[in-house]
Amino acid sequence: MRKTKQKEFVLSLLQKRYDHPTAQDIQDQALQEGVKIGRASIYRILSDMVSAGQVRKLLTKDNVAHYDFYRPNHVHIVCKNCGKIFDLPSEKIFLQDFKQNFGGFEIEEQEVELFGLCKECKTKNASI
Amino acid sequence: MRKTKQKEFVLSLLQKRYDHPTAQDIQDQALQEGVKIGRASIYRILSDMVSAGQVRKLLTKDNVAHYDFYRPNHVHIVCKNCGKIFDLPSEKIFLQDFKQNFGGFEIEEQEVELFGLCKECKTKNASI
DNA sequence: ATATTATTGAGATTAAGTCTCAATAAAAAA
DNA sequence: TTTTTTATTGAGACTTAATCTCAATAATAT
Numbered sequence: 001m002r003k004t005k006q007k008e009f010v011l012s013l014l015q016k017r018y019d020h021p022t023a024q025d026i027q028d029q030a031l032q033e034g035v036k037i038g039r040a041s042i043y044r045i046l047s048d049m050v051s052a053g054q055v056r057k058l059l060t061k062d063n064v065a066h067y068d069f070y071r072p073n074h075v076h077i078v079c080k081n082c083g084k085i086f087d088l089p090s091e092k093i094f095l096q097d098f099k100q101n102f103g104g105f106e107i108e109e110q111e112v113e114l115f116g117l118c119k120e121c122k123t124k125n126a127s128i
Numbered sequence: 129m130r131k132t133k134q135k136e137f138v139l140s141l142l143q144k145r146y147d148h149p150t151a152q153d154i155q156d157q158a159l160q161e162g163v164k165i166g167r168a169s170i171y172r173i174l175s176d177m178v179s180a181g182q183v184r185k186l187l188t189k190d191n192v193a194h195y196d197f198y199r200p201n202h203v204h205i206v207c208k209n210c211g212k213i214f215d216l217p218s219e220k221i222f223l224q225d226f227k228q229n230f231g232g233f234e235i236e237e238q239e240v241e242l243f244g245l246c247k248e249c250k251t252k253n254a255s256i
Numbered sequence: 257a258t259a260t261t262a263t264t265g266a267g268a269t270t271a272a273g274t275c276t277c278a279a280t281a282a283a284a285a286a
Numbered sequence: 287t288t289t290t291t292t293a294t295t296g297a298g299a300c301t302t303a304a305t306c307t308c309a310a311t312a313a314t315a316t
Binding site: 171 | 271272273274275276281282283
Binding site: 106109 | 185187188189191193205207208214216220221223224226230231232233234235236237238239240241242243244245246247250
């Protein structure tokens with residue numbers, strides 16, 4: 001496993017961003033910052049990072065994969081209207097621990113997603 | 129909003145199945161049972177049912193949408209190896225209620241997904 | 257410095273999902 | 287019941303996210 005500037009760029013970008021970019025977003029930003037990464041590489045790199053547990057792949061209702069640097073006990077709030085994904089700071093919530101055994105199925109990870117209308121969509125819908 | 133045999137078939141199929149079929153799976157089964165439903169209709173019907181809250185759209189790591197009849201307080205256990213989605217019977221778990229307000233974001237729905245290795249994949253991997 | 261081989265990326269390919277619009281059929285009106 | 291209205295269906299074209307291939311490149315070992 002070799003260290004390449006493409007891999008370094010993708011990981012550091014995801015560490016810095018909190019807005020769940022798509023593969024396309026990542027490629028665009030790389031190009032903007034003068035780092036050339038091909039489409040095949042973007043997907044290969046992201047997929048490897050997901051397998052390694054460094055990155056989380058989020059599948060939203062727009063049917064495009066979004067990527068998120070892995071941060072434990074990290075809850076997503078998804079707007080049912082605009083589809084945007086927000087992070088709920090872990091200190092704002094007490095999170096139940098589901099890591100137990102259910103009929104031979106040993107739980108290693110848990111993910112909690114909450115759905116509702118974000119502030120913006122709520123006020124927009126109210127005024128219609 | 130009209131009652132059609134296509135809509136009736138899709139909803140009753142999802143009520144009966146617990147294995148989270150894809151749009152393709154649903155179309156295949158319809159054809160098998162002699163009900164002809166076109167691709168456009170399958171997607172239109174499913175999408176409407178998701179909007180109406182009758183059906184849940186699950187996005188898995190195979191990047192294909194799976195559909196599930198809506199059953200409240202229903203936890204999914206996803207195998208990290210084979211990707212299969214299992215249901216955790218609600219009586220097997222005490223589920224935390226997240227429906228509260230977080231900074232203007234009013235939570236209406238919650239979804240808990242648990243990840244690990246299913247029985248089958250665990251024994252398979254152990255023997256390698 | 258040279259050899260080895262993992263990684264990259266252009267471009268072809270696949271396939272899930274969407275869109276269009278004429279034909280169909282469900283419900284309303286006569 | 288028959289006719290009219292209009293929501294719904296579906297064949298097929300289209301879009302596009304994601305995958306695959308393989309020669310070129312560059313990271314590490316020798």
